[in-house]
Amino acid sequence: MGDALMVLGTLSGAGKSLLVTALCRILSNLGYDVVPFKSQNMSLNSAPSIEGGEISRAQYLQAIACRKKPSVKFNPILLKPEGNMRSQVVFMGKPVGSVSARDYMLSKKEELFRKAMTVLNELKEKHDLVIIEGAGSPVEINLKDYDIANTRVMLYAKAKGILVTDIDRGGSFASIVGTMELLSEREREAIIGFVFNRFRGDASLLKPGFEYLEKRYGKPTLGVIPYVEHRLPEEDSLAEFPKVRGELHIQVIKLPHISNFTDFEPLHWANGVDYVTKAEEIGGDVIIVPGSKNTVEDLLWLRKNGFEDAIIEAHREGSFVVGICGGFQMLGEKIIDTVESKRGTVNGIGLLPAKTVFEKTKRTNHLTAKVLWGPAKGTAVEGYEIRFGRSTSERPFSVITAINGAKTFEPEGAIGKRAFGTYLHGIFHNFVFTERFLNFLRAEKGLEPVSIGRWSIEEEIERFAGIVERNLDVERILGELGL
Missing domain, CATH: 3.40.50.300 (P-loop containing nucleotide triphosphate hydrolases)
Structure with a gap:
């Protein structure tokens, strides 16, 4: 032994x-x-x-x-x-x-x-x-x-x-x-x-x-x-949510049930991230709705506290909006949830052409995919999914090419006008994708392109x-x- x-x-x-x-x-x-x-x-x-x-x-x-x-x-x-x-x-x-x-x-x-x-x-x-x-x-x-x-x-x-x-x-x-x-x-x-x-x-x-x-x-x-x-990711029990405004103003909404916020570490390193807790703070170059342990409850919290209207208004004025996992579901048109919150049918924020139905079995897989969103189209990425929701969209964000190493062909996520959503946790740890995403936004502001470097967790x-x-x-x- x-x-x-x-x-x-x-x-x-x-x-x-x-x-x-x-x-x-x-x-x-x-x-x-x-x-x-x-x-x-x-x-x-x-x-x-x-x-x-x-x-x-x-x-x-x-x-x-x-x-x-x-x-x-x-x-x-x-x-x-x-x-x-x-x-x-x-x-x-x-x-x-x-x-x-x-x-x-x-x-x-x-x-x-x-x-x-x-x-x-x-x-x-x-x-x-x-x-x-x-x-x-x-x-x-x-x-x-x-x-x-x-x-x-x-x-x-x-x-x-x-x-x-x-x-x-x-x-x-x-x-x-x-x-x-x-x-x-x-x-x-x-x-x-x-x-x-x-x-x-x-x-x-x-x-x-x-x-x-x-x-x-x-x-x-x-x-x-x-x-x-x-x-390297730190344990999250004492995680801090700093307000760092870089050349691009990247905002992540600090949801009551926020989860997997290690997704945004590369954005911290490359630019800085501003975690927001009040609707009146909304208005960055990028607004990210993160993953959630309770998607519908957090969506209703956004609605009750004025975030939904603030996101829609900021988007109308030019902010780019991103949803990751639960955040993607919230940004869609409709959620049917009889599993997690058990609230049934709830309207989403409506910035992405997607509908989500929660099922009783949770998908927990490592994924590889190919991005379909314009400035990063064709980029190979990897990440993982942890979700009850199953979403459909006529404009997917990516095509999953392998699940736990087994080849497949499965659309996921959604693309909207100046918005996208994805189930891929760790999407920003794909540095080619992140560089292309950030430099697309930097070019719009007349900023010079940046290189965020190439390294791996292994290294x-x-x-x-x-x-x-x-x-x-x-x-x-x-x-x-x-x-």
Whole structure:
């Protein structure tokens, strides 16, 4: 049976997801058969697995770092927030219900935990090493008895633990001490050392703190990871929505149930994105209606709060409007939903010639396609779909040429006047397409064309992992694992 290494954090956003990603690539490069695992993740940014189910984007990225096909086994429990303290529960890639936070803690967690540990056992049996990611803080006093994503997993798996903290936020030594003091003696014994993440400056200045931690707990500091500018998706629980106005004013509407907002990362890098929360702010060069966990409810929110009229008026005055997945559905003529919101027939915003019917089975697939929209016509793109809706249009945005590698010919999306919509999550991660889209709009404003560069997630994982490896005592970690 293989070994297990667990990365815990002193708080949400400490850098657990990316440290696991880096470790997956580092150990894979050393020849180990490695897989990631997170028993339970709460995320609005999901991605398709090889089995056709949903997993968190974090475990999807970690699978790529391990050079493995993303599997539901890497993230057996996925909670997708729906608002009002409720979440959709996805187990092994498939929705199994919607519950309140209280009901989930009291009635669902134990059963799902047992099933998730069966999956973990299977992974340990088949691979050299499972690298497990924790969730948030492992020592929240009000939650620890219900926690099935942190130290309970570590002890069950007989895993060695690394505790990571974000020094860029300050208070990192205090947060490590506080976390260690609130761990049980058995949990503390499993911790093999500490990692300080996102450090700016001379690491030698931290030496007195390292000495204090080693004297108090007998645990070394395993690494100080510098602050790294990177293009890898972060975990979304603490995602920020900055208002950045570039030469093109690109606006993304921050819907109440916004999902898969990692779709817009390349637009951040190439130009800047302005997330808007008020109808009176609408009026950019580009207005994007993003994906949604509850399409019809968000459409009605747009309507109630004046966004629909503002979008229509801005479009009339020349704004280009884009819809991604749920946003595409909202921009169409009609939605018939007896599945997600159960509101039946609802009129859409009407900027795209499309009609959508929600079906009970969710499509979760990796897609390759060829774009039909004018300035980027013929561009080959790839992405993924996660949707209940099935849309029809006489003017599709693209033709899907392969689903999970199997050849097909299927129209998707829609083109309108100065508008398009698509089901392709990750469309802007296709840099040839994004360049052509942005330069079409820049030319209209008399701006010089831009090149957003050519790189891949694979290259970025390798670059980031290299930086982590140079600043982490990998040899000591391997020694603790007996590898």
